[in-house]
Amino acid sequence: MAMSKMRRQEALYGYLFILPWAIGxxxxxxxxxxxxxxxxxxxxxLLDKPTFxxxxxxxxxxxxxxxxxxxxxxxxxxxxxxxxxxxxxLLLALMLNQxxxxxxxxxxxxxxxxxxxMVAVSMLFIFxxxxxxxxxxxxxxxxxxxxxxxxxxxxxxxxxxxxLMSLWWVGSxxxxxxxxxxxxxxxxxxxxxxxxxxxxxxxxRITLPMISPVIFYNLITTLIASFETFTQxxxxxxxxxxxxxxxxxxxxxxxxxxxxxxxxxxxxxxxFFIILFGLTLLTFxxxxxxxxxxxxxxxxxxxxx
Amino acid sequence: xxxxxxxxxxxxxxxxxxxxxxSLVLVVFFVGPLFWMVVTSLKSPAQLYSYTIFPRPIxxxxxxxxxxxxxFFRQLTNTxxxxxxxxxxxxxxxxxxAFGFARLRSPWKNRLFALVLATMMVPQVAxxxxxxxxFKELGWIDTFLPLTVPAFTAxxxxxxxxxxxxxxxxxxxxxxxxxxxxxxxAIWHRVILPLSKPVLTTIAVFTFQNTWNDFMGPLIYLxxxxxFTLQLGLASFAGMYSVDWVSIMAASAVIMLPCVLVxxxxxxxxxxxxxxxxxxx
Numbered sequence: 001m002a003m004s005k006m007r008r009q010e011a012l013y014g015y016l017f018i019l020p021w022a023i024g025x026x027x028x029x030x031x032x033x034x035x036x037x038x039x040x041x042x043x044x045x046l047l048d049k050p051t052f053x054x055x056x057x058x059x060x061x062x063x064x065x066x067x068x069x070x071x072x073x074x075x076x077x078x079x080x081x082x083x084x085x086x087x088x089x090l091l092l093a094l095m096l097n098q099x100x101x102x103x104x105x106x107x108x109x110x111x112x113x114x115x116x117x118m119v120a121v122s123m124l125f126i127f128x129x130x131x132x133x134x135x136x137x138x139x140x141x142x143x144x145x146x147x148x149x150x151x152x153x154x155x156x157x158x159x160x161x162x163x164l165m166s167l168w169w170v171g172s173x174x175x176x177x178x179x180x181x182x183x184x185x186x187x188x189x190x191x192x193x194x195x196x197x198x199x200x201x202x203x204x205r206i207t208l209p210m211i212s213p214v215i216f217y218n219l220i221t222t223l224i225a226s227f228e229t230f231t232q233x234x235x236x237x238x239x240x241x242x243x244x245x246x247x248x249x250x251x252x253x254x255x256x257x258x259x260x261x262x263x264x265x266x267x268x269x270x271x272f273f274i275i276l277f278g279l280t281l282l283t284f285x286x287x288x289x290x291x292x293x294x295x296x297x298x299x300x301x302x303x304x305x
Numbered sequence: 306x307x308x309x310x311x312x313x314x315x316x317x318x319x320x321x322x323x324x325x326x327x328s329l330v331l332v333v334f335f336v337g338p339l340f341w342m343v344v345t346s347l348k349s350p351a352q353l354y355s356y357t358i359f360p361r362p363i364x365x366x367x368x369x370x371x372x373x374x375x376x377f378f379r380q381l382t383n384t385x386x387x388x389x390x391x392x393x394x395x396x397x398x399x400x401x402x403a404f405g406f407a408r409l410r411s412p413w414k415n416r417l418f419a420l421v422l423a424t425m426m427v428p429q430v431a432x433x434x435x436x437x438x439x440f441k442e443l444g445w446i447d448t449f450l451p452l453t454v455p456a457f458t459a460x461x462x463x464x465x466x467x468x469x470x471x472x473x474x475x476x477x478x479x480x481x482x483x484x485x486x487x488x489x490x491a492i493w494h495r496v497i498l499p500l501s502k503p504v505l506t507t508i509a510v511f512t513f514q515n516t517w518n519d520f521m522g523p524l525i526y527l528x529x530x531x532x533f534t535l536q537l538g539l540a541s542f543a544g545m546y547s548v549d550w551v552s553i554m555a556a557s558a559v560i561m562l563p564c565v566l567v568x569x570x571x572x573x574x575x576x577x578x579x580x581x582x583x584x585x586x
Binding site: 007010011012013014015016017018020021022023024025027028029031032033035036039046092104107108109110111112113115116117118119120123124125126127128133135138167168224228230231234235238249252256257262265266269270272273276277280 | 537554
């Protein structure tokens with residue numbers, strides 16, 4: 001009897017400790033998600049009373065060239081960037097894993113840009129990319145003797161310029177790879193070397209399979225982060241909007257906080273959420289084909305963590 | 306085959322050469338932009354177009370001009386207030402919640418934790434507009450409240466990180482304290498918290514970085530320049546002075562500096578926890 005009272009008290013305390021999260025979950029996650037689903041059926045500018053319009057916001061969206069274009073721009077940026085970031089991060093991590101010296105200094109050099117505030121970084125790159133006084137075009141002129149491109153100031157080169165810039169903070173990807181690389185048992189390489197496996201076959205047959213869960217993690221986080229690109233585009237191109245830099249988040253921000261079309265913007269947010277969710281799900285589904293989990297092979301059973 | 310020693314030597318020499326050039330390219334790519342920012346920030350406006358890496362005379366004044374034009378100290382104060390409240394809020398709430406998930410037995414606990422993990426996948430955009438409307442209804446627009454209060458509801462990733470850590474602490478410690486008559490609150494406060502300093506430091510560092518660097522939150526919720534954070538201030542400052550590159554570079558350098566310092570002093574925490582996040586997922 002006393003025992004069960006103690007257990008009951010413990011359970012009660014358990015809920016009490018979880019309470020701050022539960023409140024936050026209801027107020028700032030679940031509540032808003034449901035609310036935005038409701039708002040997406042309204043026409044609402046925050047001033048007048050909202051009117052119910054059913055699915056019209058969604059119907060309007062599907063007919064808007066801007067909407068499709070912003071999806072296209074965001075996808076182009078995200079999918080073009082993805083392989084570059086994944087490969088560059090892995091290359092840097094492999095370099096660091098080769099006991100390159102001094103390790104700490106190199107790691108700092110590669111990772112430092114990842115911790116810097118995006119607004120300041122954007123300022124820096126506007127300056128570097130300046131077609132007339134920027135240092136990049138100065139070097140292009142000096143070395144190749146030709147005039148450099150207009151970078152973010154040209155509709156044709158704005159996305160490639162943003163992708164190139166985004167490689168500057170590839171360091172966070174690199175660190176996660178490095179964690180994966182350091183987790184590979186050295187015996188595997190030794191055994192392979194004895195069997196006469198060369199550098200390439202060791203990389204393809206040992207390194208890549210062993211870090212495939214880490215590649216998977218990087219793939220999902222990079223894809224989602226790319227789709228949510230906002231700050232650098234807003235800061236770098238806010239004053240001179242470019243048609244080809246009409247990122248989805250910019251499109252949504254403008255409708256919500258510039259034109260105060262809260263209903264339409266909520267519908268956009270839901271569609272965006274479903275797209276992100278679908279991409280994540282697709283990646284998860286595909287992972288059984290290419291991600292190697294040690295535990296599954298060894299014990300043949302799922303982990304019970 | 307005739308002289309394998311020479312062949313190997315030559316190959317090594319070639320490898321070293323390639324490695325050397327590669328290193329140079331990487332240094333230029335990763336350090337170059339920062340170097341150019343600092344050099345530019347020390348030039349006189351007349352020197353801006355000269356592309357020299359030796360500003361002469363060194364125009365320290367740019368920093369004073371930049372700091373005066375932003376209302377730097379006002380915005381620094383705003384930013385520091387928001388950052389400190391966020392760090393304190395996350396540390397308190399995350400450790401509190403993680404304690405509940407890791408050390409106390411309540412029915413449905415694991416299902417609720419699955420929900421915590423699921424919310425990690427919810428992007429900010431899904432909650433952005435209703436949150437704005439909620440804060441507007443509460444009259445919180447143009448105050449720090451929308452940028453600070455949510456910090457007291459524990460970020461899912463922090464809960465996750467701390468829960469793993471707490472599960473590694475022997476449960477016998479709790480039981481011994483309970484026999485001595487300690488309440489759950491006392492166990493959290495006296496037993497668990499003192500043991501979890503390293504992981505709490507990691508969370509503090511990440512919260513600092515995220516809050517200091519945040520742009521979209523302040524952009525949406527703050528309207529009066531008096532309440533702007535440094536990021537918001539820099540963005541609007543540059544909008545106003547788009548040709549004054551020496552001042553903009555000086556202001557950017559100043560705003561980056563705390564991140565660089567925190568990173569250098571807390572590098573261990575960054576690298577360990579990021580690697581950890583990758584492995585556990």
